[in-house]
Amino acid sequence: MNKNNKIIDQFFRDGVSQGRRLLRELEPDYVSVDERDVSDLLTFVQKYATKLNYYDESNRINGDWSSFFGGDVEQMVAYINNPESFADEPSTQRQLAQPHLVLLFTFLQLLRYPQQQFKALTQRYLDFYYKEVLQLTTKEEVPDKIHGIFELAQGEEAHLINKGTLLSAGQDSQGVNINYATDEDIVVNQAQVASIKTLFVEKNYIGLEVV
Structure with a gap:
C-alpha cells in the first residue's frame, strides 16, 4: 500500500490558466503617454x-x-x-x-x-515590430470544437446522426446563432460507460547498497 502523500499533492492541485498568468502590466493599454482627463x-x-x-x-x-x-x-x-x-x-x-x-x-x-x-501607440509599435521587423504572419482561423453528449429518446434503441448535422449552442453576445456541425456519422445506442478507473504505478529506485 502506497503511503506517499506527495502523490496526492501531484494529482490534486489548482492550476492557473494561461489567461490568468498574463500580467495586466504587460497589456498594451495598461499605460498611455497622456492619461490626463x-x-x-x-x-x-x-x-x-x-x-x-x-x-x-x-x-x-x-x-x-x-x-x-x-x-x-x-x-x-x-x-x-x-x-x-x-x-x-x-x-x-x-x-x-x-x-x-x-x-x-x-x-x-x-x-x-x-x-x-x-x-494606441503601444499596440501600433508592437504590430510594427512583429509584422514588419520579425515578419510574423497571422495564423488562419481555426474552427471551434466541442464535445457533444447525445441521449436517446424514450423507446429508441439506436439513432443515426449524419455527418454535418447542426447542433445549436445558443447565441453569442451579438445575438448571432452559434451552430456546431458533427464531423462524422454517429450511431447513438444504449451503450453506456459503467465506470472509469485510473491506474497509477509507483516506481521505487534503489541503490546498490540496498541490494
Missing part, C-alpha cells in the same frame, strides 16, 4: 497660468493669467459635459460661457482625439 487638464491650466506674466497696455507686468482661468474645476467639467444643466443658474452660466473659456473647453474636447491615438 479634462479635470486634470483644467487643473494644470490654472496652475500654469500662475507662472505666466500678464503685460498691460504699457507693456509692464501686471500680475499673471490666473484670473482668466479661475473657477471651480468641477463646475467647468459639468459645463463641458452638459451646458444646459446650468440653465437655472444664469450667473454661473454667463461666467462659464465667456469666449476665452469656451475656446479652452473646445480645445480640451478636441484634445481627446490625439489622446486616443496615444493610447
Whole structure:
C-alpha cells in the first residue's frame, strides 16, 4: 500500500490558466503617454497660468493669467459635459460661457482625439515590430470544437446522426446563432460507460547498497 502523500499533492492541485498568468502590466493599454482627463487638464491650466506674466497696455507686468482661468474645476467639467444643466443658474452660466473659456473647453474636447491615438501607440509599435521587423504572419482561423453528449429518446434503441448535422449552442453576445456541425456519422445506442478507473504505478529506485 502506497503511503506517499506527495502523490496526492501531484494529482490534486489548482492550476492557473494561461489567461490568468498574463500580467495586466504587460497589456498594451495598461499605460498611455497622456492619461490626463479634462479635470486634470483644467487643473494644470490654472496652475500654469500662475507662472505666466500678464503685460498691460504699457507693456509692464501686471500680475499673471490666473484670473482668466479661475473657477471651480468641477463646475467647468459639468459645463463641458452638459451646458444646459446650468440653465437655472444664469450667473454661473454667463461666467462659464465667456469666449476665452469656451475656446479652452473646445480645445480640451478636441484634445481627446490625439489622446486616443496615444493610447494606441503601444499596440501600433508592437504590430510594427512583429509584422514588419520579425515578419510574423497571422495564423488562419481555426474552427471551434466541442464535445457533444447525445441521449436517446424514450423507446429508441439506436439513432443515426449524419455527418454535418447542426447542433445549436445558443447565441453569442451579438445575438448571432452559434451552430456546431458533427464531423462524422454517429450511431447513438444504449451503450453506456459503467465506470472509469485510473491506474497509477509507483516506481521505487534503489541503490546498490540496498541490494
